[in-house]
Amino acid sequence: xTASTAPLEMLAGADRVRRYAPWVLLVVGxxxxxxxxxxxxxPRAWDTVISDPINAFQAWARSNRRTHPLxxxxxxxxxxxxxxxxxxxxxxxxxLPWYVVPGATFLLIARTRRWWPAAVAALASVYPGIVGLWxxxxxTLALMAIAVFICLVIGIPLGVAAAFSRRLESxxxxxxxxxxxxxxxxxxxxxxxxxxIGRVPATIATVIYALPPIIRxxxxxxxxxxxxxxxxxxxxxxxxxxTLFKVQIPLAMPSIMTxxxxxxxxxxxxxxxxTLLGAGGLGQEVMDALQQRSPGRGTAxxxxxxxxxxxxxxxxxxxxxxxxxxxxSWRATAIGAAAVVGALFLGSALGWSEFPPVSDVSILAPxxxxxxxxxxxxxxxxxxxNDFMVAEILVPARDLLTEVIAxxxxxxxxxxxxWRMRGWKLAAVxxxxxxxxxxxxxxxxxxxTLTHVVAAVVLSVLIAxxxxxxxxxxxxxxxxxAPILDALQTVPSFVYLxxxxxxxxxxxxxxxxxxxxYAVVPGIRxxxxxVRQVPAEALEASRAFGATDRQxxxxxxxxxxxxxxxAGVNQVIMMVLAMVIIAGLAGSQGLGFEAVRAVTRTNTxxxxxxxxxxxxxxxxLDRLTQAAGERLQPPSA
Amino acid sequence: MSEVCIExxxxxxxxxxxxxxxxxxxxxxxxxxxxxLERTGATVAVRNVSFTVNRGETFVVMGLSGSGKSTLVRCVxxxxxxxxxxxxxxxxxxxxxxxxxxxxxxxxxxxxxFQHFGLFPxxxxxxxxxxxxxxxxxxxxxxxERAEEILAVVGLEGWGNHFPQQLSGGMxxxxxxxxxxxxxxEVLFFDEPFSALxxxxxxxxxxxxxxxxxxxxxxxxFITHDFAEAIKLGDRIAIMKDGSFDQIGTPAELIADPAxxxxxxxxxxxxxxxxxxxxxxxxxxxxxxxxxxxxxATDTIEKILPALLDDPSPIDVVDxxxxxxxxxxxxxxxxxxxx
Ligand SMILES: Nc1ncnc2c1ncn2[C@@H]1O[C@H](COP(=O)(O)OP(=O)(O)OP(=O)(O)O)[C@@H](O)[C@H]1O
Ligand SMILES: [Mg+2]
Numbered sequence: 001x002t003a004s005t006a007p008l009e010m011l012a013g014a015d016r017v018r019r020y021a022p023w024v025l026l027v028v029g030x031x032x033x034x035x036x037x038x039x040x041x042x043p044r045a046w047d048t049v050i051s052d053p054i055n056a057f058q059a060w061a062r063s064n065r066r067t068h069p070l071x072x073x074x075x076x077x078x079x080x081x082x083x084x085x086x087x088x089x090x091x092x093x094x095x096l097p098w099y100v101v102p103g104a105t106f107l108l109i110a111r112t113r114r115w116w117p118a119a120v121a122a123l124a125s126v127y128p129g130i131v132g133l134w135x136x137x138x139x140t141l142a143l144m145a146i147a148v149f150i151c152l153v154i155g156i157p158l159g160v161a162a163a164f165s166r167r168l169e170s171x172x173x174x175x176x177x178x179x180x181x182x183x184x185x186x187x188x189x190x191x192x193x194x195x196x197i198g199r200v201p202a203t204i205a206t207v208i209y210a211l212p213p214i215i216r217x218x219x220x221x222x223x224x225x226x227x228x229x230x231x232x233x234x235x236x237x238x239x240x241x242x243t244l245f246k247v248q249i250p251l252a253m254p255s256i257m258t259x260x261x262x263x264x265x266x267x268x269x270x271x272x273x274x275t276l277l278g279a280g281g282l283g284q285e286v287m288d289a290l291q292q293r294s295p296g297r298g299t300a301x302x303x304x305x306x307x308x309x310x311x312x313x314x315x316x317x318x319x320x321x322x323x324x325x326x327x328x329s330w331r332a333t334a335i336g337a338a339a340v341v342g343a344l345f346l347g348s349a350l351g352w353s354e355f356p357p358v359s360d361v362s363i364l365a366p367x368x369x370x371x372x373x374x375x376x377x378x379x380x381x382x383x384x385x386n387d388f389m390v391a392e393i394l395v396p397a398r399d400l401l402t403e404v405i406a407x408x409x410x411x412x413x414x415x416x417x418x419w420r421m422r423g424w425k426l427a428a429v430x431x432x433x434x435x436x437x438x439x440x441x442x443x444x445x446x447x448x449t450l451t452h453v454v455a456a457v458v459l460s461v462l463i464a465x466x467x468x469x470x471x472x473x474x475x476x477x478x479x480x481x482a483p484i485l486d487a488l489q490t491v492p493s494f495v496y497l498x499x500x501x502x503x504x505x506x507x508x509x510x511x512x513x514x515x516x517x518y519a520v521v522p523g524i525r526x527x528x529x530x531v532r533q534v535p536a537e538a539l540e541a542s543r544a545f546g547a548t549d550r551q552x553x554x555x556x557x558x559x560x561x562x563x564x565x566x567a568g569v570n571q572v573i574m575m576v577l578a579m580v581i582i583a584g585l586a587g588s589q590g591l592g593f594e595a596v597r598a599v600t601r602t603n604t605x606x607x608x609x610x611x612x613x614x615x616x617x618x619x620x621l622d623r624l625t626q627a628a629g630e631r632l633q634p635p636s637a
Numbered sequence: 638m639s640e641v642c643i644e645x646x647x648x649x650x651x652x653x654x655x656x657x658x659x660x661x662x663x664x665x666x667x668x669x670x671x672x673x674l675e676r677t678g679a680t681v682a683v684r685n686v687s688f689t690v691n692r693g694e695t696f697v698v699m700g701l702s703g704s705g706k707s708t709l710v711r712c713v714x715x716x717x718x719x720x721x722x723x724x725x726x727x728x729x730x731x732x733x734x735x736x737x738x739x740x741x742x743x744x745x746x747x748x749x750x751f752q753h754f755g756l757f758p759x760x761x762x763x764x765x766x767x768x769x770x771x772x773x774x775x776x777x778x779x780x781x782e783r784a785e786e787i788l789a790v791v792g793l794e795g796w797g798n799h800f801p802q803q804l805s806g807g808m809x810x811x812x813x814x815x816x817x818x819x820x821x822x823e824v825l826f827f828d829e830p831f832s833a834l835x836x837x838x839x840x841x842x843x844x845x846x847x848x849x850x851x852x853x854x855x856x857x858x859f860i861t862h863d864f865a866e867a868i869k870l871g872d873r874i875a876i877m878k879d880g881s882f883d884q885i886g887t888p889a890e891l892i893a894d895p896a897x898x899x900x901x902x903x904x905x906x907x908x909x910x911x912x913x914x915x916x917x918x919x920x921x922x923x924x925x926x927x928x929x930x931x932x933x934a935t936d937t938i939e940k941i942l943p944a945l946l947d948d949p950s951p952i953d954v955v956d957x958x959x960x961x962x963x964x965x966x967x968x969x970x971x972x973x974x975x976x
Contacts, residue, residue, distance in 0.1 A: 228755030231716050236769035236820060237744030246772070250759040325800055 022420065029412050037406035046439040050612070051605025058193055058604045065196075079200045082146065086199055090142035097347030098134065098355045101125050103340040105311055109318045111333050113326055121314040128304040129355035131364070133285060137304055140281035143199065143274070144267045147206040151263050155211050156256065159218025160244070169219065176212045180574075183614055184209050184270050185581040188277055188599055189607035197602060202279035209270050213262035221255025222248050254320055261316030268309050269492040273582065276599045282308070286494065290501060290585060295371035296364030298498040309490045371502045378503060386509045389455070394508055397451040402444055411435060414620065421627040426620075433616040442591070442613040449580055449590035450617065452508050456515040456576045461569055464520045468527020468568070469553075472561070478528055485521050493518045493575075494582050501586045511583025511592065519575035523568045530564025531557055559632075566629035573621050580614060639691040642824065642856040643713065648686045648722035650708050654679025657720060670879055682708040683719070684880040693854040699867040699903075700877030706860045707752075709877070710826050713858060714747060715739060726824065744773050748817035752829040754809045756801040762812050763788070763797030769820035780819075787815045791845070807838035814842075818849075827859040831866070843869055864903040868912060876900050893917045893973055909974055910939040918973050919954040919963030931955050934962060938970055945970060 065071045102122040109118035128137035162169040187208050191201035225248050233243040249256070272283030282305050289298030327333075375382075401410065411434045419427035437446055471478040496514040504510040534557050542552045558565075584592025591610050598607035649664075651657045660679035663672070673681055682705040690696040700706050712719040715731050724731040726746065731739065748769060757765050763784050764771075770780035788797055791811040801809055810830060817825055831839040843866060850857065861867050867874045868888040875885045876899070884896035893913045895901040916934030930952045932941045944952060951966035 226753075226755065228751040228753055229757055231711075232749065232751060232755040232757075232816070233768070233772075234716060235714055235743060235747055235749040235826070236772055237740045237742075237747070238772040239740060242772050246768075247757055251757070253759070325803070 022416075026413070026416050029416070030409050033408040033412055034406050037408045039403075040406065042407045042438040042441075042443040044439065044441040046436070047441045048605075050440050050608055051603075053605075054193070054608050055603070055605040058602070061193065062196070075194055079195060082150075082200045082203055085146050086142055086203065089145050090139055093138040093142055094135065095348065097344060098126075098129055099347065100340060100344050103343065105315065107333070107336045107340060108315050110336075111328050112318045112321050113328055114318065117314050121311045124307040125311045127307045128282075131300040131304065133282065133301060133304045134355040136280075136282050136285050136301075137308060140271055140279075140283065140305075140308065143203055143206070143279055143281060144264065144271060147203050147210060147267050148260070148264055150203075150207045151211050151214055151267070152260065154207075155214035155259070155263070156218050159215045159256075159259075160222055160249075162215065162219040163222035172215070176216060179208075179212050182611075183578045183581060183618065185273050185276070185595060185599070186611045186614060188273070189604060189611055191277060192599065192602055192607065193604050197278045199279055202274035202277040205277060206267050206270050206274055210263045210266040213266065214256075214259040217255050217259030217262070218252065221252030221259075224255065225251040257316065257320035261313065261320060264312050264316055265309065265490060268305070268312065272305065272492060272494045276596065286498065287585070290497065293502065294368065295498075295502040296366075296368035298502065299367045299371070300364055302495040302498040305495055306491050309492060310487075313490045371499075375503050382503055383505070386504055386507060389509050389512070390507055393455060394451050397454075398448055401447045401451070407438060407443060411438075418620065418624065421624055421631075426623055426627075430616075430620050433612075433619065437613045437616050440609045440612065442609050445589075445591050445594055445610075446613045446617065449588075449592065449613075452512055452515075452583065452588060452590060453573070453576050453580065453617070453621075456512045456519065456579070457569075457573055459512070459516045460519045460523055460572045460576065463516070464523025464568065464572065465527050465565065468524045468565070469531050469558075471524065472528035472531025473553075473557075475532075478532070481524070481528075485525060488517075488521045493579055494585070497582065497586050506587035508583070508588040508590075510586045511579070511588035514586065515576045515579040515583060518579055519572045522571040522575065526568030526571065527561070527565045530561030530568070533564065534560045560634070562632040563629050566625060566632055570622065570625040570629065573625055574618065577614065577618050577621070639693070641689045642692040642694075642727060643690040643696075643858070644723075644725040645689070645713060646687050646723045646725070648683055648709070648712055648724065649681070649720045650683040650705070650712050650717065651720045652680040652682055661721065664880075681880050683712060686722075686877075686880075686882055688875060688882065688885055690856055690858060692856050694872045695850060695857040695859060695870055697859045697861060697867040697871030697874045698877055699861055699864055699871075699874055701862055704877045705880040706862075706877055707828055710749075710828050710858060710860050714749060714826050744769070744820070746823040747826070748820050748822040748824075749826040749828065750810070750813045750817045750830040752832055754801070754813045754833075756809060756812055756816075758801055760800075761797065762793070762799050762801060762804070765801060765812055766797075766815045766819050768816060773820070784815070784819055787819045790818065790849075791815045807834055807842065810834060810842065814846075818853075822855065824856045824858070827857065829860050829862065832862065839866075846870065864907070868907065876903065887917075889913045889917045910942065911937055913938050913973060915941055915952075915954045915965050916956075916962070918965050918969045920965070920969055921963055922961075931961075932965070933957070938973070941965065942970070 061071070065076070102125045105125045106118045106122035109121055128134055158172070162172050187205045188201070191205045195201035195204065229247055229251065230243060233247045238246065271279060271281065272286050275281070275283035275287050282301055285301035286298060286305070289295075289301055411431055414434060415427040415431040418430045437443060467481075471481050493514075496517040497510065500510040500513045500517070504513070538556055538560065539552060542556045547555065580588075580590070581592045581595045584590070584594070584596040587593070591613055594606065595610045595614075598604070598610055649661060651660050654660055654677045656677050657679060660673050660677045660681055663676065664681050664684050668676075670681055673679060684705075686709060688696070698706050698709060708717070711717045712722075713724055713731075715724065715734075719732060722732070726742065729742065731742070734742065757768065760768070763781060766784040766787055767775075767780040770783060775783075785794075785797060788794055791814050793808060793811050793815065796804065796808065796812075801812060804812065810833075813830065831842050834842065847870065859867075859870055861870075871888060873885060873887055874891055876883045876891070878899050884891060884900050886894075889912055891900060892904045892907055892909050894917075895904050914934060915932050915936045915938065918938065919934065930944060930948075930950075932944070932952055932954055934954050934956050941952065945965070945967055949967055951964040953961045953964050956962050
C-alpha cells in the first residue's frame with residue numbers, strides 16, 4: 001500500500017512544484033526588488049546617448065543639405081519633384097471652376113445608379129466652399145492626391161510581387177505588421193531628420209503611413225483569384241503578363257479598389273497631423289482653431305474634413321463596385337462627362353473658378369455661441385467628471401506606479417506576464433525595451449501616458465462590449481447602428497478632439513475622451529461580430545437543455561465569442577495608442593505632448609526617444625492581447 | 638494503325654514534404670498514401686502512371702475523389718510540373734520545354750474545360766470564348782466572328798453579350814466548351830466538366846460532346862468520377878485509385894474482365910450485354926460447327942443474343958476486314974454474364 005502510493009505522492013509533489021514555482025518566483029522577485037529599490041528613481045544613464053548623435057546628425061544634415069551627395073543627388077531632387085507635383089496639382093485644382101467638383105463627384109457615384117448617395121456627396125463636396133475653406137480643401141486634396149498616387153505606384157507592383165513570391169511575402173509581412181503597430185505620427189520623426197519641415201516631408205510621411213493597405217489588399221486580391229480561371233488562361237498559352245493583365249488584375253480589382261479606398265482614408269486621417277510638418281490646408285485650420293480655442297472655426301474645419309472623407313469614401317466605394325451589369329449605360333455616362341467638361345471650359349473661359357463669396361451664410365458665429373453656451377451650461381457635468389478623473393484616477397495611478405512601486409518591480413512583473421502569456425522571448429524583449437525606455441529618461445513620461453491609455457482602454461471596453469453584445473444579439477439594433485459606426489469610422493481621429501477640447505478644460509481628460517470616441521467603434525464592431533457568429537446549433541442546444549437567456553449568454557455565447565472580442569480589445573488598444581500623440585495636441589501631458597514639442601521644435605533626438613517609448617508600449621500591449629486572444633480560442637482538432 | 642498523340646511515361650507527382658526521393662522509394666516499395674504522408678510529410682498524388690492516347694481517341698480517366706485525376710491531367714497539360722516522368726505530345730517532350738516553347742505548343746494544340754468552368758467573370762461571354770485567340774494575337778473582328786460561330790455550335794447563339802454569371806450552370810459550361818473549341822485545338826482536356834451539372838443537363842451535354850467528337854475527331858483526355866459517364870464517352874478507360882492506374886481498357890474489356898476487385902466494384906452494376914462485344918467473348922479459332930452465320934466483333938452481346946437463342950450452334954466473329962477471329966457460343970456468353 002505505502003509502496004504503491006509513495007511514488008504517486010512524489011509525482012503529485014513534483015506537479016505541485018511545477019504549478020507553483022512561477023508564482024513563488026513572482027512574489028519573491030517582487031518583494032526583493034521592491035525592498036532594495038524603493039524610492040530610487042530610474043537611473044538616466046543614457047539620457048543623451050540616443051538624442052545627442054541624432055541631433056548632431058540633424059545639425060550636420062542642416063549644414064550639408066546643399067553640398068553632400070546624399071542630399072544633392074537623392075533627397076533634394078526627390079524633394080523638388082514632389083514639390084513640383086504638389087504645386088501643379090494644387091494649381092490645377094484651384095484653376096478648376098468650383099462647380100466641376102460637385103459635378104464630377106455626382107457623375108462618378110451616379111454611374112453605379114446610386115442616385116441618393118451621389119446627390120448627398122455632391123452637396124457635401126460644396127460644403128467647404130460655403131464655410132470659406134475652399135482653397136484650404138484644395139491644398140489638402142492636392143497633397144492627398146500626390147501621396148495616394150505615389151502609394152499606388154509603389155504599392156500595387158509590390159502587392160503583385162508579394163502575391164507571386166512567397167519569399168518576398170515572408171519578408172514583407174512582418175514589416176507591414178510592424179508598420180501597423182507604430183502610431184502614425186512617429187513616421188514624422190525620421191522625415192524631419194532628412195527633409196526638415198515642409199510639404200514634401202509631410203507628403204512622404206503620409207505615403208509611408210498609408211502604404212500598407214494597398215500592398216496587402218493587392219496581394220490578397222491576386223492570390224484569391226479563382227485558380228481555374230488562371231489555369232484556363234495558362235492552358236491557352238497566355239504569357240505571364242497576359243494572364244496578369246487580362247485575368248488576375250481585373251479579377252482582383254474589387255480588392256485592389258478596397259485597398260485604394262483604405263489608403264485614401266488613411267492618408268486623410270494623417271493629413272491634419274501632417275500640418276505639424278507644415279502641410280498646410282485644412283489641417284492647419286484645425287490646428288489654429290485648437291490653439292485659439294475657437295469652436296466655430298474648429299467645427300467648420302472639422303466638418304470640412306468629414307465632408308472630404310465622406311465624398312472620397314463614396315467615390316472609392318463606387319469604384320470598388322465593379323459589377324458593371326447594373327451600372328448606367330456607357331452613353332449616359334459619356335454624355336454626363338461631356339456636360340461636365342463643357343461646363344469646365346465655359347467656366348474657365350468666363351473666369352468662374354473662385355467659389356462665390358457666401359460669407360453671409362457663415363455658420364461660425366452661431367457655433368461659437370452654441371459651444372460657449374454648452375461649455376458654460378454643461379460644466380456641472382464636465383467639470384466634476386474632469387476633476388474626478390484627474391484627482392481620483394490619473395494622479396493616484398501615476399503616483400502609485402512612479403513613487404510607491406519601485407521601477408525594477410514593474411519591469412520584472414511585465415516580463416513575468418509576458419513569459420506566462422507568450423514565452424521567454426517576448427519577456428526578454430519586453431524587459432530589454434523597458435530598460436532602454438528608462439535609461440533614455442522616458443520612464444516617468446511613459447508612466448503618465450500609460451495611465452491615460454489604460455483609462456481610455458477601460459472606458460472604451462466598458463462601452464464597446466455591452467453595446468456590441470446587444471447589437472450582436474439584436475439584428476435590428478445592429479442595422480440601426482451600422483450607418484453610425486460607418487460614419488464614425490470615416491472620420492479622421494483628430495476631428496474627435498475638436499468638440500471635446502472645446503467642452504473641457506485643458507487636461508488629459510479631453511484626449512482620453514477623444515481616444516474613447518475614436519477607439520470604441522472597432523470594439524463594438526468586433527464584439528457584435530463575435531456574438532453574431534456563434535453557431536446557431538450551439539445556441540439551440542443550450543436552449544434545448546433549458547438554459548435561460550442569461551445562462552446561454554454567459555455559458556455559450558460569450559465564451560465562443562471571446563477570441564473575436566479580444567481581437568476587438570486589441571484594436572481598441574492600438575487605436576488608443578495611435579491617439580496618444582494626437583492627444584498631446586489637446587494638452588495631455590506625457591509622451592504625446594513631448595512628441596508635439598519634438599516636432600514643432602525640430603528636436604529630432606527627443607522625437608526618437610518618444611518614438612522608442614511609444615513603440616515599446618505598442619509592442620508589449622499588442623503581443624499580450626494577441627496572446628490572450630489565442631488562449632481564448634477553443635482547442636482545434 | 639492509329640498513331641500515338643499523347644504518351645505519358647512513368648509520371649509521378651509528389652506534393653510537399655522535404656524528402657521526395659524517400660517518398661517515391663516508399664511508394665515503389667508498396668507503401669500506402671497515408672503511411673508515406675505520416676513518415677515523410679509528402680502526398681503522393683500520382684504514382685508511376687504510364688499510358689498513351691491515340692489521335693482522335695477519347696481517353697477517360699475514372700476515379701473517386703482524391704484519387705489524383707486532376708493532378709494527373711494538370712501534369713499532362715503541364716499546369717504543374719510532374720515530379721518524375723515524361724509527357725510526350727506528338728513526339729515532343731513537354732517536360733523538357735522552356736516557357737516560350739511550351740506557350741507556343743499550348744497556343745497551337747491544347748485547350749481545357751474545367752469542373753467549375755474557370756470562366757472569366759469580368760469578360761462577356763463572347764470575350765471569354767475569344768480569349769484563346771486573343772492571346773494568340775488574332776485581330777478583334779476576326780476572333781469575334783470565330784467566337785460567334787462557335788457559340789452557335791454549342792447552342793448559345795445570341796448570348797455573347799451577357800456576362801457568365803448571368804447564365805445557368807449548363808450554359809456556363811457550354812461557354813467553357815466553346816472557349817476550348819474556339820482555338821481549334823488538337824488535344825482537349827476535360828477535368829470533370831459535367832460534375833457540377835444536374836443529371837438531365839449532364840446527359841444532354843454528354844450527348845452533345847459525343848456528337849461534336851463524331852464530327853471533329855479530336856484527341857480527348859476526359860476526367861470523371863462517374864463510371865456510367867466513362868463508359869458512355871470513352872474509347873478507352875483508365876481506372877485510377879490512390880494515384881495509380883488499376884486497369885486500362887475499352888469499356889467492354891473492363892466489364893468482361895475486371896483486373897482488380899476495385900474495378901469489379903464499378904462494373905458489377907453495369908448491364909453487361911449492352912457493353913460487352915462479341916469480340917471480347919470470342920474464343921478459339923473458327924468454329925467447325927458454325928453454320929455460316931457471322932457477326933461483327935464490335936456488335937454487343939445484346940445484339941447477337943437473339944441469334945444465339947434461335948440456334949445453339951456457335952457463331953463466327955469477324956473483324957472489320959471480314960476475317961474470322963474466333964467464335965461465340967452460348968456457354969461463353971452465359972459465363973460472361975454470370976461473373
Ligand atoms: N496543390 C496541392 N498541394 C498538396 N496536395 C495536393 C495539391 N493538389 C492536390 N493535392 C492532393 O493530391 C491528392 C489528389 O488530388 P486531386 O485533386 O488530383 O484528386 P481528384 O481525383 O481530382 O479529386 P476530385 O474528384 O475531388 O477532384 C489529394 O490527396 C490532394 O489532397
Ligand atoms: Mg479533381
